[in-house]
Amino acid sequence: MKAQFRLIALAFFIISTHLLSSCSSPKQTETVTGEKPNVIIILADQWRAQEVGYMGNTQVKTPNLDKLASQSLVFENAITTMSVCAPFRASLLTGQYPLTHGVFYNDKPLPNEALTMAEIYKENGYATGYIGKWHLNGHARGQTYNDSRGVPVPKDRRQGFDYWKGREVSHNYNNSFYFDENDVKHTWEGYDAFPQTDSAISYIQKNKEHPFVLMLSYGSPHDPYFTAPKEYQDMYNAADLKVRDNVPLAFQDSARNVMAGYYAHISALDFAIGNLIDALDKAGISDNTILVFSSDHGDMLMSKGVLKKQRPYDESIKVPMLIRYPDKLGRASRRIIDPIGTPDILPTLLGLSDIQKPSTFEGKDFSKELEDGKDLGNEATLIMLPVPFHEWKFSNGGREYRGIRTKQYTYAKDLKGAWLLFDDEKDPFQENNLVDKPEYKELQAKLDGILLQKLKEVNDTFLPADEYMTQWNYLYDMNDSLRVANYLELNR
Structure with a gap:
């Protein structure tokens, strides 16, 4: 009798649940197909956030990215945690901070033991592919710079990516070479971004029937600035370009010339990205594909009189980022204002993919906030430079720093204490340093407290650079370790 009652009760529960679910409208965040989403990450190198049309720049030509932005989440404060190539890539693939995974200096190896994006997705039934610049193999610990940039990346150093058309590093974008899965050397004919994109399109067509994760990693618009195809160079006249307000007068002509070449690379990449987006549509998998566009860091482009990256200024730390995923996020454009850091990207992608x-x-995983149509609710994200090196080595004014970027403020400390404080809304070119000004005492104390708490959360005790180099058995390259006696006082 009890058994019969349990069966009747169970049947009633199942019927009731079915009726309730069929009468209620589906959540906006549910996928249309119920299938695992594909993931495509398009990664540029040294493309700063300010240089796209959809962010209000009227002189750079990015029609395909502007169209993509009209269908995507637009992250206005995507912040690279450490604005250098290899550290960004390691944090992107691991969801960790540089002092945890150990890649806080270019050409140092991401350990084989790291749990990475491709390994996680592969465990969940995904095919994995990588095309382009890698920059995570490096040279062995205890060695200085060698030719690791021009040799094949061993299979066990590809961190779970099976399909492989990669090169450790090259900034020759014309007829450059790469290696396939079997370490066979090939040539990208012409401007390498174009055949790289063709390979990505081929990969999409061959894998469209089952889930895949693909990273397409371009080398440009990283310098050299004047090597884009001529038709794209002809699109820009340096004399017509307007530089940012924080470019000193003495550097403005140089800045215009560099920007013309930089913009040529950008428009060439925009063309390639447009072809890839069209291929997704033709394959019929756009709606169930998480498409991400971003960059590893920016470029000062003569703002404050300097080039390239590592510095804690917006030209260096802010990158463009779009995420389009129609099945869960719709096709309406939405601006995300709260800051997001590099280690947050992978957890958020996994959340959107329903992977633990x-x-x-x-x-942090911000997928729920994105699916619910909210902003991130993230007060601040970390920025850091544990070890200055290469173009911003100690002798060039480089210094260790930790900082935070909120949606309104930038705050940074060096080893001597508070260094920079900018109100980025009132002072978008970061020309008025508010550190130690009496009227900003409370604000500075608040931001300092947020920074200290974030450092505590990741066990970062902010030691001098040499401590980390010793801990990880790393050697400085070339003359990176040389300091002048007052290097911390430079640029104060």
Whole structure:
């Protein structure tokens, strides 16, 4: 009798649940197909956030990205945690901060033991592919710079990516070479971004029937600035370009010339990205594909009189970022204002993919906020430079720093204490340093407290650079370790 009652009750529960679910409208965040989403990450190198049309720049030509932005989440404060190539890439693939995964200096190896994006997705039934610049193989610990940039990346150093058309590093964008899965050397004919994109399109067509994760990693618009195809160079006249307000007068002509070449690379990449987006549509998988466009860091482009990256200024740390995923996020454009850091990207992608976040991650999963149509609710994200090197080595004024970027403020400390404080809304070119000004005492104390708490959360005790180099058995390259006696006082 009891058994019969339980069966009747169970049947009633199932019927009731079915009726309730069929009468209620589906959530906006549910996928249309119920299938695992594909993931495509388009990554540029040294493309700063300010240089796209959809962010209000009227002199750079990016029609395909502007169209993509009209269908995507637009992250207005995507912040690279450490604005250098290899550290960004390691944080993107691991969801960890540089002092955890150990890649806080270019050409140092991401450990094989790291749990990475491709390994996680592969465990969940995904095919994995990588095309373009890698920059995570490096040279062995205890060695200085060698030719690791021009040799094949061993299979066990590809961090779970199976399909492979990669090169450790090259900034020759014309007829450059790469290696396939079997370490066979090939040539990208012409401007390499174009055949790289063709390979990505081929990969999409061959894998459209089952889920895949693909990273397409371009080398440009990173310098050299004047090597884009001529038709794209002809699109820009340096004399017509307007530079940012924080470019000193003495550097403005140089800045215009560099920007013309930089913009040529950008428009060439925009063309390639447009072809890839068209291929997704033709393959019929756009709606169920998480498409991400971003960059590893920016470029000062003569703002404050300097080039390239590593510095804690917006030209260096802010990058463009779009995420389009029609099945869960719709096709309406939406601006995300709260800051997001590099280690947050992978946890958020896994959340959108309905894959559990591993315990090794330090970044935050913002997928629920994105699916619910909200902003991130993230007060601040970390920025850092544990070890200055190469173009911003100690002797060039480089210094260790930690900082935070909020949607309104930038705050940074060096080893001597508070260094920079900018109100980025009132002072978008970061020309008025508010550190230690009496009227900003409370604000500075608040931001300092946020920074200290974030450092505590990731066990970062902010030591001098040499401490980390010793801990990881790294050697400085060339003359990176040389300091002048007052290097911390430079640029104060």
